[in-house]
Amino acid sequence: MNSLALPRLALTAGEPAGVGPELLIRLAATPLAANFIAITDRGLLERAAERCGVDVRLLDDDGADIQQRPSGTLRVRHVALDVPELPGQPDPRNAHHVLATLREAADGCLSGRYAAVVTAPLQKSSINDAGIPFSGHTEFFAEHSHADVVMMLASPELRVALATTHLPLRAVSAAIDAPSLERTLRIVHQALRSKFGLAQPRIALLGLNPHAGESGHIGHEEIDTIIPVMDTLRREGMQLLGPMPADTAFVPAQREHYDAVLAMYHDQALPVLKSEAFDRTVNITLGLPFIRTSVDHGTALDLAGTGKADPSSLIAAARMALDLVARSKSS
Structure with missing residues (x-):
């Protein structure tokens, strides 16, 4: 061309x-x-x-x-x-x-x-x-x-990627296993570098359960799956925050610490994004x-x-x- x-x-x-x-x-x-x-x-x-x-x-x-x-x-x-x-x-x-x-x-x-x-x-x-x-x-x-792809929605103020997409809520937990979560994080990390020009992207992960599982008292997915994957990738140099409780992850004081969020399921984070920037949000397929x-x-x-x-x-x-x-x- x-x-x-x-x-x-x-x-x-x-x-x-x-x-x-x-x-x-x-x-x-x-x-x-x-x-x-x-x-x-x-x-x-x-x-x-x-x-x-x-x-x-x-x-x-x-x-x-x-x-x-x-x-x-x-x-x-x-x-x-x-x-x-x-x-x-x-x-x-x-x-x-x-x-x-x-x-x-x-x-x-x-x-x-x-x-x-x-x-x-x-x-x-x-x-x-x-x-x-x-x-x-x-x-x-x-x-x-x-x-292998990841769905991300991005506005000028916020980027949200999804660990799972169009699944019934009852199927989400089983879909979040270590291999798929690690693959998702690698795709998001690479895309933030290549597509958005971030040399050292900071990614915040949301917990699956309320209060990010509260040390296993409200679910074990964080302890059994999410944290071990984060630890593995941190050792490779990735800057990963969390897992963070979804109900406080989007307050202004938290947002300044990350470049993107990885939510565990479709409706966990997208309502926040769409409620504040519905006419300025774009769906991007990473990978x-x-x-x-x-x-x-x-x-x-x-x-x-x-x-x-x-x-x-x-x-x-x-x-x-x-x-x-x-x-x-x-x-």
Whole structure:
């Protein structure tokens, strides 16, 4: 690629009946310096633009590099819907379309056709209703790329990685074993160095149990698993704090001591992050052989078709992807 060319960012629209297509249109209307390639149905984007009342020029993606992109232009790699969308009402018949867009984005990143992928929200239940087992973007990209990955959500003020992702709460404890926890910490540590430029990242681990187990009186996972893994990696030079009680780990006096938090399960820390920076938080998949960022919210079916969905999180995800692409080129 020409060194002066804009980064080619693949955009997936997610659930056709959700707000994703409208968010892509709003993103295209910004002056962000990126060559956006929407991987979805062209007609879906045309209808989304009409609902938003935004004048966007859709161009077929010919693979060519560009050095500037006038705001209001969006290149498209057409992947046909199976049935027309009905805003607010996901149709499982479009599950294959959604998965095809993800495969195209992943394959394009792996081949170097795209510099990164930015994903809009999808409806997991609709894909599962089509008879296709599906846990989420993170797990899909991990399997497709044969990679061990970690989900991280980051705002300008806070980074939170997850030891487990989309699991029932009753399954979390069994999923946190020494090998998986050590693997997760190594991925997070490496990503903080390579993607965020932190030479000696400080990672705080949350305990699984209330009060981080309180010396074994409220659970033994900290003593049996978390602390031994931390001790092993500390001997290698990693700066690890904790395990910390989750109910006090995010107070201002604690935050100044770490660069990122590793939470043991999805809802342990993400409510804190989203409650204070919902429109500025970005979902990043660490450990992939390519850059992937996403919004921090769902399909907002109640807003779909109204043209009123807030694109702030998708814009933040695109900005983050551009920052990571730039850092990868300079490292």
